[in-house]
Amino acid sequence: MKIIVAKNYEEMSARAFEVMAEVVKTNPQAVLGLATGSTPLGLYRNMIEDHKKNGTSYKQIKTVNLDEYAGLDENSDQSYVYFMRKNLFDSLDIDRKNTNIEDGTASDRKAECARYNALLHELQQDIQVLGIGSNGHIAFNEPGTPFGSETHVVDLTESTIKDNSRLFKNIDEVPRQAFTMGLKNIMNAKKILILANGENKAQAVYGLVKGEVTENVPASVLQLHPDCTLVCDEAAARLIL
Numbered sequence: 001m002k003i004i005v006a007k008n009y010e011e012m013s014a015r016a017f018e019v020m021a022e023v024v025k026t027n028p029q030a031v032l033g034l035a036t037g038s039t040p041l042g043l044y045r046n047m048i049e050d051h052k053k054n055g056t057s058y059k060q061i062k063t064v065n066l067d068e069y070a071g072l073d074e075n076s077d078q079s080y081v082y083f084m085r086k087n088l089f090d091s092l093d094i095d096r097k098n099t100n101i102e103d104g105t106a107s108d109r110k111a112e113c114a115r116y117n118a119l120l121h122e123l124q125q126d127i128q129v130l131g132i133g134s135n136g137h138i139a140f141n142e143p144g145t146p147f148g149s150e151t152h153v154v155d156l157t158e159s160t161i162k163d164n165s166r167l168f169k170n171i172d173e174v175p176r177q178a179f180t181m182g183l184k185n186i187m188n189a190k191k192i193l194i195l196a197n198g199e200n201k202a203q204a205v206y207g208l209v210k211g212e213v214t215e216n217v218p219a220s221v222l223q224l225h226p227d228c229t230l231v232c233d234e235a236a237a238r239l240i241l
């Protein structure tokens with residue numbers, strides 16, 4: 001794993017953008033695996049700024065997102081489909097038809113997982129952006145998820161519900177289930193770019209980089225990926241330096 005330790009969030013975002021820019025500029029038809037959460041927002045701001053200043057085009061780019069809350073749709077400002085539009089897609093020249101995410105409102109959840117999984121088999125990610133949960137989850141693959149997992153519906157853990165409740169009016173509004181790519185779908189990406197910032201991610205980053213490769217720490221599977229770059233700030237790197 002390649003590790004880049006940045007001084008702060010801004011520098012982390014700029015370094016992450018360098019990795020992303022290389023993919024987008026060398027392959028205008030690339031498939032980008034994208035993530036939600038606070039962590040990649042700075043990366044997305046850099047992508048938008050570059051698009052506006054330098055005209056980097058996303059017209060032929062395709063995207064696949066990691067996960068979506070079960071029950072939320074694009075009209076909910078807490079849904080990940082809404083997040084992606086607001087924080088990235090609306091400010092790029094990307095074709096909405098080329099952006100993909102699980103349908104949180106699907107009534108047949110099994111069928112929706114099968115549909116999305118088939119799509120992932122067609123659209124191998126040239127790069128997959130990831131954040132990391134404080135318990136070591138990636139996407140919504142909680143501790144104990146098999147490394148061989150593909151798209152599925154998960155019951156969120158109490159710690160994830162608590163972490164993510166900061167973005168909802170109150171904790172009762174946080175959905176208890178979500179659709180997520182599985183760990184095998186993530187590992188299928190040609191390149192992984194995982195970001196982490198802040199002291200509350202230090203333990204998870206330790207597990208990602210130096211801990212035992214175990215299903216108890218989903219992110220640890222990335223130690224087995226041939227092209228994985230971690231970009232983190234000094235606070236998140238505290239236990240690996």
Ligand code: GLP
Nearest residue numbers: 035037038039131132133139140
């Ligand atoms: C959520 C998402 C993950 C994300 C994690 C960390 O649970 N499903 O994809 O990595 O939160 O979020 P944040 O970047 O806000 O710390």
